[in-house]
Amino acid sequence: MSIDILQEKIRMYKNPTVVGLDPTPDLVPQYLFEEAKMAAGLGPEAAALAYENFCKGILDSLKDLVPAVKVQTACFFGLGGAGISAMQRVMAYAKELGYYVILDCMRGDMPETAEVLARGVFGTVEICGESFSPYACDAVTLNGYLGGDSIRPFLPYCRTGDKSIFVLVKTSNRSSVEVQDLLSGGRVVHTAMADLVNRWGADCKGKNGYSQVAAVVGATYPEVIKSLREKYDRMFFLVPGYGAQGGSGKSVQYAFDRFGHGAAVCASRSILGAWQRGKSDGRDFKERAREAAERMFRNIEKYCMIM
Amino acid sequence: MSIDILQEKIRMYKNPTVVGLDPTPDLVPQYLFEEAKMAAGLGPEAAALAYENFCKGILDSLKDLVPAVKVQTACFFGLGGAGISAMQRVMAYAKELGYYVILDCMRGDMPETAEVLARGVFGTVEICGESFSPYACDAVTLNGYLGGDSIRPFLPYCRTGDKSIFVLVKTSNRSSVEVQDLLSGGRVVHTAMADLVNRWGADCKGKNGYSQVAAVVGATYPEVIKSLREKYDRMFFLVPGYGAQGGSGKSVQYAFDRFGHGAAVCASRSILGAWQRGKSDGRDFKERAREAAERMFRNIEKYCMIM
Numbered sequence: 001m002s003i004d005i006l007q008e009k010i011r012m013y014k015n016p017t018v019v020g021l022d023p024t025p026d027l028v029p030q031y032l033f034e035e036a037k038m039a040a041g042l043g044p045e046a047a048a049l050a051y052e053n054f055c056k057g058i059l060d061s062l063k064d065l066v067p068a069v070k071v072q073t074a075c076f077f078g079l080g081g082a083g084i085s086a087m088q089r090v091m092a093y094a095k096e097l098g099y100y101v102i103l104d105c106m107r108g109d110m111p112e113t114a115e116v117l118a119r120g121v122f123g124t125v126e127i128c129g130e131s132f133s134p135y136a137c138d139a140v141t142l143n144g145y146l147g148g149d150s151i152r153p154f155l156p157y158c159r160t161g162d163k164s165i166f167v168l169v170k171t172s173n174r175s176s177v178e179v180q181d182l183l184s185g186g187r188v189v190h191t192a193m194a195d196l197v198n199r200w201g202a203d204c205k206g207k208n209g210y211s212q213v214a215a216v217v218g219a220t221y222p223e224v225i226k227s228l229r230e231k232y233d234r235m236f237f238l239v240p241g242y243g244a245q246g247g248s249g250k251s252v253q254y255a256f257d258r259f260g261h262g263a264a265v266c267a268s269r270s271i272l273g274a275w276q277r278g279k280s281d282g283r284d285f286k287e288r289a290r291e292a293a294e295r296m297f298r299n300i301e302k303y304c305m306i307m
Numbered sequence: 308m309s310i311d312i313l314q315e316k317i318r319m320y321k322n323p324t325v326v327g328l329d330p331t332p333d334l335v336p337q338y339l340f341e342e343a344k345m346a347a348g349l350g351p352e353a354a355a356l357a358y359e360n361f362c363k364g365i366l367d368s369l370k371d372l373v374p375a376v377k378v379q380t381a382c383f384f385g386l387g388g389a390g391i392s393a394m395q396r397v398m399a400y401a402k403e404l405g406y407y408v409i410l411d412c413m414r415g416d417m418p419e420t421a422e423v424l425a426r427g428v429f430g431t432v433e434i435c436g437e438s439f440s441p442y443a444c445d446a447v448t449l450n451g452y453l454g455g456d457s458i459r460p461f462l463p464y465c466r467t468g469d470k471s472i473f474v475l476v477k478t479s480n481r482s483s484v485e486v487q488d489l490l491s492g493g494r495v496v497h498t499a500m501a502d503l504v505n506r507w508g509a510d511c512k513g514k515n516g517y518s519q520v521a522a523v524v525g526a527t528y529p530e531v532i533k534s535l536r537e538k539y540d541r542m543f544f545l546v547p548g549y550g551a552q553g554g555s556g557k558s559v560q561y562a563f564d565r566f567g568h569g570a571a572v573c574a575s576r577s578i579l580g581a582w583q584r585g586k587s588d589g590r591d592f593k594e595r596a597r598e599a600a601e602r603m604f605r606n607i608e609k610y611c612m613i614m
Contacts (some may be wrong), residue, residue, distance in 0.1 A: 018331065022420065023424055025333075025432065025433060025434045030435070033434060034435070037435065042437060043437070043439070044432075044439050044441065046435075046437075047432070047434040047435070047437070047439070050434075062554025072422075073369050074416060074423050074424040074427070075420070075423055076418045077391070077424070078423055078426065078428075078441070079426060079427070079439065079441065080391060080392065080395050080439070080441030080442070080446075081388045081389065081390070081391040081392025081393075081394075081433065081441075082392070083391075083441075084384070084388040084390075084391045085387065085388025085389070086388075086389060087388075088388060089356060092569040098369030105414075106414050106415060106416055106420075106450075106473075107381065107412075107413050107414060107450075108413060108415070108450050108452070109381055109413055109479065110479070110480055111480055111482075112329075112576070113329065113381045113382070113413075114381075114384055116331055116385055117381040117384070117385065117502060119385065119387075120381070120384060120386070121515070125332065125354070125385050125386065127332045127340060127353075127357075128337070128340040128341070128344065129355070130349060130354075131354075132350070132351050132354070132386065132387070132410040134351065134385070134386065134387030134388075134390075135387070141412075143413075143415050143450050143452055144452075144486060145415070145450055145451075145452040145475060145478075145486055145487065146475075146478050146480055146482065146483055146487075147480070147481075147482030147483055147484065147485035147486050147487070147526060148484075148485055149362060149480050149481055149482040150480065150482065150545025163440055168415075168452060168453075171417065171452075171453050172417070173417055173453055173454070173456050174454075174456055174457035175418075175453065175455040175456065175457065176454055177452055177454065178454035178455055179451060179452055179453075179496065179499065179500065179503070180452065180453075180454070180497060180504060181456055182489075182491040182492075182499055183491055183492060184467050184489040184490055184491045184496070185489075185490060189486065189489060189491070191491055193486065196485060196486070200513075212464065236585065240310050240417075242488075266580075268389065268421070285389060289319040295574075297323075
């Protein structure tokens with residue numbers, strides 16, 4: 001099962017972290033753009049190549065330390081088709097190096113569209129006797145605002161065991177309160193969403209009882225993490241918002257079960273942009289990213305002992 | 308203002324419809340794939356070229372009848388970078404022909420990512436002294452589950468007048484009740500979302516008082532359309548779910564104000580797949596699409612007289 005593979009990797013590395021690959025023009029060192037221009041000329045192709053080389057450098061640097069990566073579609077989408085092609089290569093490279101790969105696409109679609117998306121990201125698109133699988137990924141992030149029939153097209157892939165989905169329950173941003181914390185009959189909307197996630201994933205469980213239908217719960221709301229963990233002892237949590245957004249080892253401590261399983265904590269800018277903290281021109285971005293990932297690891301380890 | 312341009316076009320054509328370009332392997336006639344293979348060889352490039360030619364054919368066929376199109380990212384994304392490149396060309400072609408172009412991306416992102424996405428779809432991505440604007444669009448669809456700070460990065464583009472956003476309020480699928488109809492202190496979640504949409508768009512209004520921050524409300528819930536229209540007489544509604552999903556001219560009648568303004572109704576499969584209803588091999592897909600779009604127009608016209 002995909003969720004077991006993630007948990008195995010976490011146990012093997014003794015490190016429940018996920019690095020977010022969210023390249024932006026300011027996070028990628030200038031010299032990589034210059035090099036990419038020499039190789040690919042002007043235009044979005046060069047920018048996409050710089051993103052690709054930056055992400056591959058991060059992947060090389062963290063490969064024996066970090067078990068999983070999350071790839072941010074929006075960043076690559078901003079460069080058009082050239083960006084998405086670069087993202088495909090980054091994902092394939094991450095799989096090759098042994099990472100568990102999460103495609104962060106944050107979509108919530110109409111059932112017919114969700115069907116198309118599920119096939120595109122998890123299955124194979126069959127056209128004229130040919131079939132393509134463009135994205136080498138183990139999981140995607142989804143938005144459940146449209147309800148069950150927008151999620152159901154992804155479930156067959158979770159049931160067969162190969163894939164997982166991470167549904168947004170309580171996001172780490174400030175404004176998440178505006179919709180997700182609306183009170184509704186004794187519970188709040190994000191609790192109702194967690195109940196749905198639990199129901200959708202009832203028949204997609206891995207060997208430790210954790211479901212392949214998992215929840216996204218922000219590191220910036222430790223009390224929500226705690227109460228959701230109390231209510232759902234076998235729901236896997238992807239916990240973004242560590243680092244730049246304010247989450248810490250302490251704030252994510254309740255995400256884990258008593259064996260240190262059941263959650264993965266995600267950081268992006270604090271790792272990718274670690275080189276910017278000194279007077280570096282970015283040529284040391286790999287080393288700085290590794291140091292930042294090691295700091296994150298040690299910080300979380302204080303509160304979560306993985307057995 | 309972008310929303311005025313849409314309303315002008317609707318008035319000029321006397322037709323408040325939007326055609327959804329959601330190409331899938333079964334909606335695109337086989338002969339287009341064969342032709343694309345001859346031109347582009349095997350692989351996703353050929354499939355993407357077939358999608359492109361199909362969409363361009365639809366655009367040619369409806370150009371003096373339909374004022375706006377909505378392009379479904381997920382369908383093109385399923386073919387990887389080649390698909391997204393084809394989508395960029397389809398969007399550019401639609402703009403060239405004078406359509407109002409909506410990019411259906413259905414995203415709801417963290418503020419930092421929303422910033423990146425807003426720049427990618429509405430602004431220009433600046434890298435190393437170069438700038439790109441990959442997507443020729445007037446508007447995007449967004450999911451507001453993350454609240455205001457996920458929407459705010461798009462607002463400057465709405466305020467300057469060039470762009471609009473369509474935020475999911477009540478979607479046309481069955482399961483939309485599961486989250487969107489949860490009761491919360493005398494209102495339901497989708498009403499709360501409409502209230503937020505209204506607030507976000509307060510300072511982005513066009514000349515008739517309609518805001519550039521608009522709502523998506525499904526054709527399959529006529530009573531919701533009616534009550535939202537009663538509450539918000541100047542909120543623009545994008546109404547999907549006409550045709551294949553069950554919406555009709557009658558069910559969308561309350562979306563409009565008394566001048567027939569304030570809404571656009573969207574259909575996709577019933578137009579794109581109209582050629583499949585007979586014994587056609589699809590070579591007549593343009594004519595069949597036009598007939599279907601004309602039927603839709605006449606059906607809506609019965610209930611909505613545009614002045």
